[in-house]
Amino acid sequence: MGKYFTLILVLVLCSKLSVAQQSYTEHTIQKGESVYKISRQYGVHVNAIFELNPGSRDVIYAGNVLRIPNSSNTTGTSSNTVITENKISNYIVKRGETKIGLSRRFGVSITMLEQQNPHIVSMLQADHVINVDKSIEEIKPVAKEGEHYVVKGETLWGIARENGISVAQLEAANSDRLSEFLQIGQTLIIPDKVSIDTSSDEYIVQRGDTKFSLAKRFNMSISELESKNPHTVPMLMAGHRLKINDSEIGFDPEAPSDAIEVTEMTEVTDVTETKPDSSLSTTNYKNYVIEPKETLFSLSQKAGMTIEELTNLNPKLLTAVIAGDIIKMPIGVSGTTVNTSSSAGTNDTTDTVATADSNNEDSTTKIYSNKNEVLFANLDTETSNGIYFYTPFSRQELSSPEERQKMISINSEFQKYIDFFQGSQVAIDSAKALNLNFDVTLIKKNIAKSNITIESPHNKNAILVPFSDTSTTFPSIDSNAPISIIDIESNIESSDSITVYKSIPSETTQITKTLNYLAQKNSNVIVISDLDEARHKDLISNALPEAKFLKVDNAGFFKSDALEKVLNKNRLNHIVFDSDKTIVLLNTTTALMGKLSNHNIQLVMLESSLLPKQSEVSDMRYRILQLIFPSTSNPQNKIDITDFENKYEDLYSAKPTRHAILGFNVTFDILLRISQDSSPDNLLNTTRSEQPHLKFDYQKTTDKTFLNTGIYLMQYNSNEGMTELQQ
Structure with a gap:
């Protein structure tokens, strides 16, 4: 009898399971359909579809299949829940649901959801009861004086620009309320609009202030300024409160700027030639030949002009300061001059490039030394080294906006090379600020050549090869001195004549x-x-x-x-x-x-x-x-990343692209490594380093190949955002 009863029970359960398995219909999603539209088509509740298809709460894709429960088997979210086009009543929140998911589902904003359900403002929890009446107008929050209420579609860059401040200033004033992402509905402090009372012993940093100018203004060294205000060591920002302890403060309006300026955010534009100021008369200028080692700063000083005035007069200086180039300078400036009819010279296979210098006492480059103590401790600033760039551009083509645009119109892929070299220029400027001694040379790519001969006066040399075509075989190298090939996403194969360092982790x-x-x-x-x-x-x-x-x-x-x-x-x-x-x-x-x-x-x-x-x-x-x-990058390294972005934007009035970021990180790291007080054989594979975006840990894989294995292993944390795991 017991066996018979068990058999009956099994048959009943199987019957119920069979019914359950057949209690839905499969629907292939068509373009333009939504879960709500599909639910109306089949006469079922959207919650019933969500229960069978959990991922459909966030997004559905045309071509995928949804399981649609039979209408006779759907009972809605709860017996008391009512959902119409204009009203949601007694909806019970389920585990895993979010505010953004509910707002999309009900077709209301998160702000309206919170205004009508204040119990979910701090946190949405399972079993919360939601009621929404769409006929009630959403109350738009009004920001107080000196604050900004974030609405949909806004960005930090846009808010900063609207209020005439930089992103760095905005982030500094809201460091305690900004998370990884800007949140709709949050309130931000606008530093320039917040009235701050200061005593005679304190000073609030204003837009345009620099450490150099402030140190001079308050009659102290930069080291003293930083010692009294350690929070300014990484970067000086508008809104910082400085301890001065000096009641007799004088102001020098002519105080020069240093390397770390608190500058305004400029509009992002394409890399195009800037038209000279029409107010600058060409009759008062002569053609001047840039001399080796001259920089944008030194040229502006020699001309008695600001950097902005000089670059408006000579737009090519926005890209690079190149020895041998002809620019316009005021009459009376000493140096080599040429007639307007003179030729600028022929275009050789290799072109020597002089780069911008920086003699400012306060260089932001020191920020990077915190994570590269070994590299910075062993720099050799006396010995000169050689850096080469293997590129489709000649010196003249790279420095001329017209030539660059002409090449880009032929092949849009050339834009990434321009971005790369602009990032490299920032790295070169930073390295010069460390007094590193090196010569930079361009080698124009020529696929007809199978061999490159280099006569270098240096004991240490490196060729940077960005984005070379994989279908092109890299030429063999004949060099009188040791030389290393730095592969930047070029897939170069090593050979008897070349040692390859693959700089980007695979x-x-x-x-x-x-x-x-x-x-x-x-x-x-x-x-x-x-x-x-x-x-x-x-x-x-x-x-x-x-x-x-x-x-x-x-x-x-x-x-x-x-x-x-x-x-x-x-x-x-x-x-x-x-x-x-x-x-x-x-x-x-x-x-x-x-x-x-x-x-x-x-x-x-x-x-x-x-x-x-x-x-x-x-x-x-x-x-x-x-x-x-x-x-491959550390999303938490915000200070160094922001510093690089500010430098780049100051130079090019645009945000750096991924290729510009690679140009800076790889170039700066190689310049540090090649400037070490060590033998050429120990050039690249002895030290781990970390630049703003990339980590470098070269490991030998073959006799002639080294691979960068510098990887960040990150983990999301519910409380702290994100942490780096120890490998």
Whole structure:
């Protein structure tokens, strides 16, 4: 009888399961459809669709499949919940839902959501009850004097520009309220509009102030100024409160500026020629030949003009100060002059480039020394070294806006070379400020040549090769002195005549570093992919032989109980996500967050390129799942990054592109390394270094090849934002 009863029970359960499995219809999403529109089409509640398709709360894609429950099986969110086009009543918040998700779902702003539900302002929690009446007009917050209320679409750059201040000033005044991203609805302090009472012993830094001018104004050295105000050591910012302790303060309006100026943010423009000021008469100027070692600063001093006036008169100086170039200078300035009919010279295979100098006592370059103590401690400023750039441009083409534009019109890819060299120019200026001694030479790329002969007077030399075509074989090098090839995304193969240093870490390096970290943790590793074979299965299996592989469907759904079976309640579970589909990430992370109450889970990505844009996936998911991912740059190194960006914008009135960032970081690092007081054989592979964006840790892979393995391993933290993991 007992067996018979058990059989009946099993049959009943199977029958219910069969009914449950057939209680939905599959709908292929069409372009322009929304979850709400689909729910109306099938006569079901949107919540019922969300429950069967978790990732659809954030985004859906045409071509993907949604599971639509049969209308007879849907009961809505709760028995008391009512959702219409104009009103939401008694909606109960579910675990994993966010304010931004609810605002999109209900078609209201987060501000309206919070105004009508003040209990969610501090934090949205599961089981909160939401009521929204769309007929009630949203109350627009009014910012107080000296404040700014952030609305949708605004950026820090736009707010700073609107208020006539720099981004650095805005960030300094709001350091206690700015997180990684600007938030809609938050209030920012505008430093120039905040009235601050100062005593005779204090001074509030104004826009345009510099350490040099302030030190002179208050009759002290820069070292004394920094000693009394250590918060200004990394960077002087508008709004900083300085301790002066000197009641007799004089003001010198003619005090010169130093290297760290508090400047206004300028409008981002293309790299184009600046038209000379029409008020500058050409009859009072002569043609002047730039001499070796002359700089923009020294030329402006010699001309008795400001740098802005000199560059308006000679737009080519905005790109570089090149020895031998002809510029206009006031009559009476000593130096070599030429007639207007004279030729500027022929274009040789190699062109020597003189670069901008800086003799200011206060150089921001010292910021970078904090992380490169070994390099800075062993600099040789007496011996001259050689730096070469392998480029499609000649000296004349690179320095002429017309020639550059002509080449870009032929091949738009040339723009990245221009950006790279502009970043390199900032690095060269910074290195000159350290009194490093080097000569810079351009080698014009010529695919017809299979050999480059270099007669160098230097014992240490390096050729930087950015973005060379992979289809082009790099020429062999005949040099009378040791020389190293610095590969910047060029895929150069080493040979008997050349040693190659690959300066940008590869994707394989990112993957290997991340896997090696996981191997040290003795965790339960689960690899999730939407393919039959994970893309990096061989690398993963070699590093983590006990890793489990789990496949999801194209929408990111697991088979019944598949995830539960591989998770371990007694160990840390590292979930390695190996897919580039956003919908798969959304549904997978939703499933993982549902398991957090009983399991210790951390999400892992092996490549930074797999991270979707923030507009597609909220980083709150990453914080909840404590995402671990590799990165070639350090997103926390904001001081050094801001310093570089300010310098770049001062020179080129534009924000640096990725290629300009590479130009600065690689060039500055190589200039430090090549200037070490060591033998040429010990040139690049002896010291780890860290520049504003990139880390450099060259490791020997073959006799003639060195690979930069400098990778940051980052982890999202729910409380602190993001931290760097120790490898």
